[in-house]
Amino acid sequence: MLSQSPAPGDETRGATSLAAPDVLVTVRGGMLRGRREDGLTVLRGVRYATAARFCPPVPEQPWPGVRDAIEHGGVSPQPQARPGSAGGRPEIGVQSEDCLNLTIVTPAADGARRPVIVWLHGGSYRSGAGSWDRYRTDGLAREGDVVVVSVTSRLGALGYLAAPGVSPGNLGLLDQIEALRWVRDNAADLGGDPDNVTLVGQSSGAHSIACLLGVAAARPLFRRVVLQSPPLGLGLGGAADTGRLGERFLARLGGDPLTASLDQVLAAQQAAERDVSGRGFTPAYGPVAGADPLPDTDGWLAACRAGAGDLDVVLGTTRREMAYFLAGGPLSQRVPLLGRAVENSLISVFTWTAFTRPTQRFARLLAAAGARVFVYGIDGAASTSPYRAGHCSDLPWLLGDEAAWAQVPMLAGQLWDDVHEHGRPLRSAWLSFAAGGAAALTAHGWTPYRGRRAAVHRFGAGRGR
Template sequence: MTGSGAGLTRTGPDAGPADAGRTGIEPVVRTGPIRYATAERFGRPRPVAAGDTRPSSGEICPQPPSRLDAVMGPPHDSRPQGEDCLNLTVTTPAADGGARPVMVWFHGGGFSSGAGLMDWYDGSALAAQGDVVVVGVNYRVGALGYLCLDGVSEGNLGLYDQLEALRWVREHIAEYGGDPGSVTVFGQSAGGISIRLLMEMDEARGLFGRAILQSAPLALTERSRDDAAELGRIFADHLAARGESPSTAGHAALLEAQRETAVAHLLRSGSAMEPPFSPVDGVLARNGAAFAENVRGLDVLYGWNADDMTAFPGVEGDPAELTARMYAAPLAELGERLVRAGARVHSYRLDWRPAGSAFGATHCVELPLLLGGRAAWEGAPMLGSTPWDEVDALGAALRATWLGFVRTGVPGAAPGPLHCTDGPVPGR
């Protein structure tokens, strides 16, 4: 195996918590963690040097608790936090020459929290059910990933981390039973926004042929560089008030300054949903020809959950109207543009409302259907009182829909609560 820290662990129904509670799951091989790149603070990532055999730290990017703990519940697994966080995990039916389709997962978390190594995002169920290879990617979040400050950080470093992870997949995934010529990126929320931006980057061209965007709030895709720079100055001022600087402050000081910047941003913008650190203007193509060249021939599946906006406290307005404005409308606009540019597009809306949940078909509710297992999602408020067997039965059907798309570019048969459409505007 190539990569720093590429230990192998056999997982399965009787092998531990990673995929516990999934029905019909054969044992799979789960690596990890593997260091795919290194980076200095506020520097672009670099691939791991040849011959670097140091074990991976297993760290995830320093971060506060998720703002969606009230919906998802807090994570049950604890991961060390640190800046040696450019790590990934690979789950495969066999590390052989099987040349299986590859699914690369970019997690959500408002560009502020989350990690591909977390048990929520274990890919064992997908790997076993679909005979595919699943890669879960850490990337830098918060100020460490998206600070924009002259002389300190250019911004968008988390996006460059994702790009480097895709390059790692191209170079190494065959050693884990995957086909580097058959890569689907899939991501939820901030991860879906990331995929939208990767579509625009010349450096990402050819690194994936299919893409799934789950509940990506494209209304928040980029912030202006002027606004990002002002937030960067607010962040630096909070550190300076404590005699600290962004380049040398400890993680606790960085996270506290990040929290204070979020408060200041809320007061400035009035937006309880928009994070203070996120992608910065400059990635989206400014002419149709460049966009068309990047996405021509791409297979894209995108969609949202019917009640996405019930997850966000403090956001005023009718959840249905807000969901349409933040998710449905901008996603449909992207779909239409993709079709005009020569991409093949499918779309969906998920209406699953778990019994006993106050949140309905909320943001993140599809995640337990695709990734993780009973142990990872135990007690998640968004699942209400729904028995795990029911969650997993619907999950098997939803995974089959996603896996059909991964293998053919066309979604598989949709389960009842999922409405799929050929084209960019579902449900109209």
């Protein structure tokens, strides 16, 4: 857990203050009642679409009267975090299949045409929600005078099962596209600029963005992208693997997938995961090549190249991505010195093969096709933690507050004031990029990436890294 800061700031937990005044915001579908909190307008649980189980999303229809947007909406049904996770055990929230909703934070719904940032969370396509406290965006919205929209969509089997006659696959990606359409149609009513939308995602959220770069229908919905720690070594799912997973899910379910309870669906989801991938780190569920809206792998790469000419891209990885999954494991516990050495070697190898190398390859592909590309690396803060500069270590630099991250093992021994300060250059870069794109980063000393190691912009300079 975090060490106690000597002088805690005045940031508050995600709970809404009882004294926060209501505010009415009119969007295309009708009127929403949100809250005015610490100088920001916050709308929670804003439904952008509905979807029957294993069916594509349907855009939300206009409504009469005033709809409350004060409480968080449902989150996609999901399992608890694995015990001992470096990321701790975050709150999940109320699980519901009615989970296609947004959390929106804006300085004011005043027609000012601010930059818009759309946040896609990570979680291996099986966990997470845009409404989680650790992904709170009020600090980012306030610091950069931007509108931030966090997306909650379907996960796991409900979002990515591919089984003929049951589910076509890629429903979670279709949800994300529908959310982006909602943002385009309503950004101006929220004080944002619909022509200046930046997608920012981490882990599977960044992988989703890479997928969307190869979907022609999605490209007009955003202008810039930031991919934090995209696990591009995963590639796209193929018919053989996803077909076997679908078969195992249906066999484990042993009943009608359309009428099974959520508990039954989750149990079958987890059992099928174990059947096809054991207890490894590769997500079992995820985007499938050749299923709507994704073309096959060759078509996806061609579409990425075709849409690169008017695209600004920032992407990068942490120095020790796999430490999140491997650090402090059984070997280093049993044989401390030798075990840690072997562990660190494995962390380096798997970080390079699963994250760093494929990310730099994707950067070169986009740059060669005409995109303005910038690559970064996270070295992390000075720390003796085995998780230093690991996967997700950049998240508290960008989002959330001390209370949300207080019990997270990967931050053990760090003061929140230091975490917040280490994140300042990262937040400044992302906010500058959202406002001014490639030109803004170049003005701040970044060098466009064309395969040169010297062009990688580095954050942090942790000792013992």
